[in-house]
Amino acid sequence: MNKPALETTPLMRRNTVDIVRASLKRRYARERRFRLLGATAVILGLIFVALLFADIILKGYTAFQQTYVRLPVTLDAEAIDPEGTRSQEVIADADYMELIRNALYQLFPEVTDRRERRLLTSMISVGAPQLVRKHVLAHPEQIGTTQELWILAGADIDMLIKGHIDRRLPESERRVKDQMLSWISRLEAEGRVAKRFNTLFFTNSTSREPELAGIxxxxxxxxxxxxxxxxxxxxxxxxxxxxxxxxxxxxxxxxxxxxxxxxxxxxxxxxxxxxxxxxxxxxxxxxxxxxxxxxxxxxxxxxxxxxxxxxxxxxxxxxxxxxxxxxxxxxxxxxxxxxxxxxxxxxxxxxxxxxxxxxxxxxxxxxxxxxxxxxxxxxxxxxxxxxxxxxxxxxxxxxxxxxxxxxxxxxxxxxxxxxxxxxxxxxxxxxxxxxxx
Known part of the structure; x- marks a missing residue:
């Protein structure tokens, strides 16, 4: 004998629909949570990448500028080319650091103490003479005249001008002495300090001096x-x-x-x-x-x-x-x-x-x-x-x-x-x- 088909009542149909709807709600809720977790992971990743890039840019953008000091450098013919031959070898062998020192002493005639003069000269980069030599070799007709040249500043002065060294700190907590601060302030008031595009970063190779180091x-x-x-x-x-x-x-x-x-x-x-x-x-x-x-x-x-x-x-x-x-x-x-x-x-x-x-x-x-x-x-x-x-x-x-x-x-x-x-x-x-x- 065939068994009679199981009859479904309206109550049973309502229970089945409710079970299906509840199951759908749970599945949709799990899907929403999964999407939310995925979106959160992506957003967090983007935030961390943005923070990393921001940190790199904030630390590095100042390297594309370099501090220079404008000095009245006397290109003494006796010191550069005493015989007047205008020979490239003779001009290249001249003592250009001495010319830069004389320009500094001319701007600060009150500095006569040997230690103070050494401190004054330390504001200029050790690579400045090479840059002045390159300028004179390119313009030999300026020998015997006084030229306003932009001289490369030292690393500490560069960091000071860029704001990486706090001037308000006590002298014992910063690398720049109070006396150097007064000299720099005076040069800034006279318009002799400026930040210029750092071409040396792209034209120089590496160096032990930060202001001369390039890529x-x-x-x-x-x-x-x-x-x-x-x-x-x-x-x-x-x-x-x-x-x-x-x-x-x-x-x-x-x-x-x-x-x-x-x-x-x-x-x-x-x-x-x-x-x-x-x-x-x-x-x-x-x-x-x-x-x-x-x-x-x-x-x-x-x-x-x-x-x-x-x-x-x-x-x-x-x-x-x-x-x-x-x-x-x-x-x-x-x-x-x-x-x-x-x-x-x-x-x-x-x-x-x-x-x-x-x-x-x-x-x-x-x-x-x-x-x-x-x-x-x-x-x-x-x-x-x-x-x-x-x-x-x-x-x-x-x-x-x-x-x-x-x-x-x-x-x-x-x-x-x-x-x-x-x-x-x-x-x-x-x-x-x-x-x-």
Missing amino acids: AGALMGSFYTLLLTLILSFPIGVGAAVYLEEFASRNRWNDLIEVNINNLAAVPSIVFGLLGLAVFIGFFGVPRSTPLVGALVLTLMTLPTIIIASRAALKSVPPSIREAALGVGASPLQTQFHHVLPLAMPGMLTGTIIGMAQALGETAPLLMIGMIAFIVDIPHGFTDMATVLPVQIYLWADSPERGFVERTSAAIMVLLAFLFAMNLAAVLLRRRFERRW
Whole structure:
């Protein structure tokens, strides 16, 4: 016998609807809480990033200005070019610090004590004579005249003018003496103190004096290192990706290679530094602290990123492109070079730029191969001693002087600007050339 169907009463239907509605309310409430947590996490992340950038900018923007003092410097012909030959060698050998001292003594004739005169001279940077020498070499016709020249101030005076040293503090708690404060106040009242754009930050290499320290050497070192890294890593990475994706047969050896490439992308960068130290420097004898050995190490580090991105770009090309090319008689190699690679190149370039941006910001592997050395000269080739911008930031951050604090933050701002530009270029390249199938 068939059992009678279970009858549903209106009360039972109401109970079922209420249960479903209550369940929906709970699910919707959980979804709202999840969305709220996600939005909160994003907002907190943005706030922390904004605070970090604000801290860097507030500490570093003052480094783009430098304090100068205007002095009436007498370019004495007897001191600069006594024979009147206007020889570049003779002019370059003159004692320009003595000329700057005489200009200071002329402005402050009441300062006669030897100790006070030494204190007065300390307001001027030790690099000021080189700048005056450069000016005289560029304008030899001014020899024998008195010129109002802007002389580079010392680091302490620069920090005082920028407000990093509080004038209201007792003399024992600041580096600038009361007597120096009175001299500076007098020069300010006469309009002889000004902050000017700090061109030295972009034209000088590193220095032990904060007011003379610049990033030109580190920028050129980074340029040569990244250029050689690009020359080495791009063709090798693209070639490996094309072989593994298009030509390699599926066997356990190729599978092992693919697994190792994916694992290498997650290896800490300092391991590549140790590898470069042991292999390139220890075994092959490549000169340390040069863009050449730095590029070799960074090439090993960026290759997995470029290979993975290039393989993804090749996979994005529809199989119909390959089939059509092969169908009209193109060889497999012609298919790749004439049809597949041009379509995959935007993705490959994007991955390469991201890899180069990663290499630009690396410090640990370069520390291992000796690019932490104090190098004053600006490199002019791949085998010259050099450092790079991240390592320069690391060196300045270790200095306790206040002048290097602002230069550290300013160098970070320059590095971030390059990283943003490279990532923006990657995005624009992808949007400009990417095809959607």
